[in-house]
Amino acid sequence: xxxxxxxxxxxxxxxxxxxxxxxxxxxxxxxxxxxxxxxxxxxxxxxxxxxxxxxxxxxxxxxxxxxxxxxxxxxxxxxxxxxxxxxxxxxxxxxxxxxxxxxxxxxxxxxxxxxxxxxxxxxxxxxxxxxxxxxxxxxxxxxxxxxxxxxxxxxxxxxxxxxxxxxxxxxxxxxxxxxxxxxxxxxxxxxxxxxxxxxxxxxxxxxxxxxxxxxxxxxxxxxxxxxxxxxxxxxxxxxxxxxxxxxxxxxxxxxxxxxxxxxxxxxxxxxxxxxxxxxxxxxxxxxxxxx
Ligand SMILES: Nc1nc2c(ncn2[C@@H]2O[C@H](COP(=O)(O)OP(=O)(O)O)[C@@H](O)[C@H]2O)c(=O)[nH]1
Ligand SMILES: [Mg+2]
Ligand SMILES: [Zn+2]
Numbered sequence: 267x268x269x270x271x272x273x274x275x276x277x278x279x280x281x282x283x284x285x286x287x288x289x290x291x292x293x294x295x296x297x298x299x300x301x302x303x304x305x306x307x308x309x310x311x312x313x314x315x316x317x318x319x320x321x322x323x324x325x326x327x328x329x330x331x332x333x334x335x336x337x338x339x340x341x342x343x344x345x346x347x348x349x350x351x352x353x354x355x356x357x358x359x360x361x362x363x364x365x366x367x368x369x370x371x372x373x374x375x376x377x378x379x380x381x382x383x384x385x386x387x388x389x390x391x392x393x394x395x396x397x398x399x400x401x402x403x404x405x406x407x408x409x410x411x412x413x414x415x416x417x418x419x420x421x422x423x424x425x426x427x428x429x430x431x432x433x434x435x436x437x438x439x440x441x442x443x444x445x446x447x448x449x450x451x452x453x454x455x456x457x458x459x460x461x462x463x464x465x466x467x468x469x470x471x472x473x474x475x476x477x478x479x480x481x482x483x484x485x486x487x488x489x490x491x492x493x494x495x496x497x498x499x500x501x502x503x504x505x506x507x508x509x510x511x512x513x514x515x516x517x518x519x520x521x522x523x524x525x526x527x528x529x530x531x532x533x534x535x536x537x538x539x540x541x542x543x544x545x546x547x548x549x550x551x552x553x554x555x556x557x
Contacts, residue, residue: 345425359540
């Protein structure tokens, strides 16, 4: 079990958490030649060279997100508010699909339940295996569930500006936002205005402070091949191999088990619509790529 991971990379320096504390180091030149860029979340082996540490090896990654750069996420909290900003099912389904594609556990978090009922969202996601947590700060509902999902995992939070990410993190890990500022100053060499991904320990797990995830465009830029898309809608699972034709796209072929399940109300219409939209997008990407 490796125990050193990159907390933050900035200007050619890496800050690596070891059992002895955080050490500053550079990466060996060989990485650049091999085309490997160490990123926050990477598990690394260190070596000592002339009295200072260097990153000697980046251990195999479970997954990698490029923008913002972060490796080995276990859990992606996708935060949406029941009102203002009004959630888009398509955006949520794009994000859960990207998470599934990267083998990151998506967890939906619905905020502002005190202002508007989350009934519509609840109905959609109850019909999926994707976990969702409804937050109500007046009763404290949901906050502990978020903490439990952080425990033992490496997590990130995403969601449009205004959905309540900062509020949630303050409730879940009260010292998180305070430490964000402090460590940035300590590690950031006076450059903490450029916001790099930074990893914090909280609630028995780790949280990646990922500034880029506030604008969801960077995440949405992850491309899912159209053949994979069905596997990123886990509730389609019981039907994947039940269609009449192998390679069924579930977009209108005869004898399609997914569409039958839709008609029987076993798959949500909203989720199926998202699938179709994403499938069309994935198809176009491929055609464009092959031209
Ligand atoms: N009534 C209510 N307001 C909330 C809730 N969560 C967040 N807010 C408010 O929504 C606004 C945006 O929240 P913020 O945490 O800054 O969103 P962020 O942009 O995603 O970090 C702030 O005025 C919060 O006080 C909630 O559950 N209920
Ligand atoms: Mg915020
Ligand atoms: Zn089908």
